[in-house]
Amino acid sequence: MKNVFLAIFLLCSVSVSAQNWQSLFNGKDLNGWQKLNGKAEYKVVDGTIVGVSKMNTPNSFLATKKSFGDFILEFDFKIDDGLNSGVQFRSDSRKDYQNKRVHGYQFEIDPSKRAWSGGIYDEARRGWLYSLVADKMAQKAFKNNQWNKARIEAIGNSIATWVNGVPCANIWDDMTKTGFIALQVHAIGDASQEGKCVAWKNIRICTEDIEKYQTANKAVEKNCIVNSLSPEEKEEGWALLWDGKTTNGWRGARLSGFPEKGWKIEDGILKVMKSGGAESANGGDIVTTRTYKDFILKVDFKITKGANSGIKYFVSPDMNKGAGSAIGCEFQILDDDVHPDAKLGVMGNRQLGSLYDLIPAPKNKPFVKSEFNTAMIVVKGNHVEHWLNGVKLIEYTRDNEMWNALVAYSKYKNWPNFGNLIEGNILLQDHGDEVWFKNVKIKELK
Structure with a gap:
C-alpha cells in the first residue's frame, strides 16, 4: 500500500x-x-x-x-x-x-x-x-x-x-x-x-x-555589482577593503592621511592620475591603515595605454625613507605591449602579473581584457600565489634559502629581510601613470 x-x-x-x-x-x-x-x-x-x-x-x-x-x-x-x-x-x-x-x-x-x-x-x-x-x-x-x-x-x-x-x-x-x-x-x-x-x-x-x-x-x-558584497561573499567572510566612495581605511604611504593630490574617486573608481611616469612622485602610494597576515586579496584594475603600477603586500611604509615607492612584494601591473619596463629585468619578471623583479609570470597569459581585469593574491603563511582573471600565474614560498638567494640577485638585495615580514600593509602604487581600481576586497584566513 x-x-x-x-x-x-x-x-x-x-x-x-x-x-x-x-x-x-x-x-x-x-x-x-x-x-x-x-x-x-x-x-x-x-x-x-x-x-x-x-x-x-x-x-x-x-x-x-x-x-x-x-x-x-x-x-x-x-x-x-x-x-x-x-x-x-x-x-x-x-x-x-x-x-x-x-x-x-x-x-x-x-x-x-x-x-x-x-x-x-x-x-x-x-x-x-x-x-x-x-x-x-x-x-x-x-x-x-x-x-x-x-x-x-x-x-x-x-x-x-x-x-x-x-x-x-x-x-x-x-x-x-x-x-x-x-x-x-x-x-x-x-x-x-x-x-x-x-x-x-x-x-x-x-x-x-x-x-x-x-x-x-x-x-x-x-x-558584478561594483564595490559591493553579495550574500555569498558575506557568508564566506569577504570584506570591502575600499568602499567605493570614501578614503576610509587608506592613507598615504608617507602620510598620516590620504594624499590631497594625485588620486581621484570618480563613479565608483579609484584612480591614480597621470603625472609623468615617475615613481611615487605626485600623490604617492597609498596603503591600508592596518596590516594583514594571511589573506586572499582581489582587486579589479584597468591599465591605460603605456601605464605602470602595482599592488604590493607585506609592505613596511617606514622602510624606505628616500625617493621612490614603499617597499614590499609587488603584483606588477603594466602595459606589456607599450611600457619599456616589460623588456627589462630577467625573463620577463617585470611584466603583468609577475612578482616584480623576482619571478616572471608566464608569457602566454590568460584572457587579458582592455577594460578591467582581476588580480588575486593568496597568502597562507609563507606560501604566496598570484592569479589573473581566475588563472594562477605563479606561486612561491618565502623566508627560506631559495627565496633569500632570489632576493639577493634583485633590486631588493639591499633591503634587510625583504619579503619576510609576518604581516604588512597592502599598497596601491602611484607610478605616475593613470590606472583605475575598483572592487578591492579581502578575505582574511584563519
Whole structure:
C-alpha cells in the first residue's frame, strides 16, 4: 500500500512540475517571435529553429515578443563549426539605446577552440561578465557537432548557467531584471562562413515556483555589482577593503592621511592620475591603515595605454625613507605591449602579473581584457600565489634559502629581510601613470 501511495505522489509531483513549464516554440512556426537588427534567415526545420548566417549584416536576433523576469530556461542547441552564437535573456531593444540595438545578457555558444559555451556576455554593454578561461571542465562540457542541453537560472540578482549538466557561469548582478529572450545569429566577416547554421529546439521556460527547481551545484560566483558584497561573499567572510566612495581605511604611504593630490574617486573608481611616469612622485602610494597576515586579496584594475603600477603586500611604509615607492612584494601591473619596463629585468619578471623583479609570470597569459581585469593574491603563511582573471600565474614560498638567494640577485638585495615580514600593509602604487581600481576586497584566513 505504501508503494501505491508513493507512486501516486510521484506521479502528481511530475504533473505539477510539468504544469510549471511552458514551451516558447511550438515546433511548427515562429509565432510569438520577432526578428531584430540583422537580416540573417530564421526558419523552422523538422521541429527546430534554424538560424542561417549571412554576409553584410550585423548580429541578428529572433526575440520573444514577451518579456521574462525570474525564470529557469532550458533549450537544446547545435552549431556549425566556424560560427559564433548565443541566447539573449533579460534583453531589450529600444530606440533610445543605440537605435534599437539588442543589448543584455547572453548565454554564449562558442564552438571554437576557446570553448566558452555557457559563459555570460553582456551584449552591446559591458562585454564579458563571466568567461570560461579558468574552468577546463566547463570548457569541455560543450560537444561539437552534437545537440547540447543548456540551462539558465535567473532569479533576482543571481544568474547561473549549465551546459550538459556542467556548471559554467555564475554571476551576481542587478543591471537588468527583465527582458526578452532572443536567439542570435552572429555577424560574419568571411564569405566562406555564409550559409552555416545554428539550431535550437525543446525551448521551455519555468516562471512559477522556480525556487523549487534551482540547482545547488553552481560555478564559482562572480559579483558584478561594483564595490559591493553579495550574500555569498558575506557568508564566506569577504570584506570591502575600499568602499567605493570614501578614503576610509587608506592613507598615504608617507602620510598620516590620504594624499590631497594625485588620486581621484570618480563613479565608483579609484584612480591614480597621470603625472609623468615617475615613481611615487605626485600623490604617492597609498596603503591600508592596518596590516594583514594571511589573506586572499582581489582587486579589479584597468591599465591605460603605456601605464605602470602595482599592488604590493607585506609592505613596511617606514622602510624606505628616500625617493621612490614603499617597499614590499609587488603584483606588477603594466602595459606589456607599450611600457619599456616589460623588456627589462630577467625573463620577463617585470611584466603583468609577475612578482616584480623576482619571478616572471608566464608569457602566454590568460584572457587579458582592455577594460578591467582581476588580480588575486593568496597568502597562507609563507606560501604566496598570484592569479589573473581566475588563472594562477605563479606561486612561491618565502623566508627560506631559495627565496633569500632570489632576493639577493634583485633590486631588493639591499633591503634587510625583504619579503619576510609576518604581516604588512597592502599598497596601491602611484607610478605616475593613470590606472583605475575598483572592487578591492579581502578575505582574511584563519
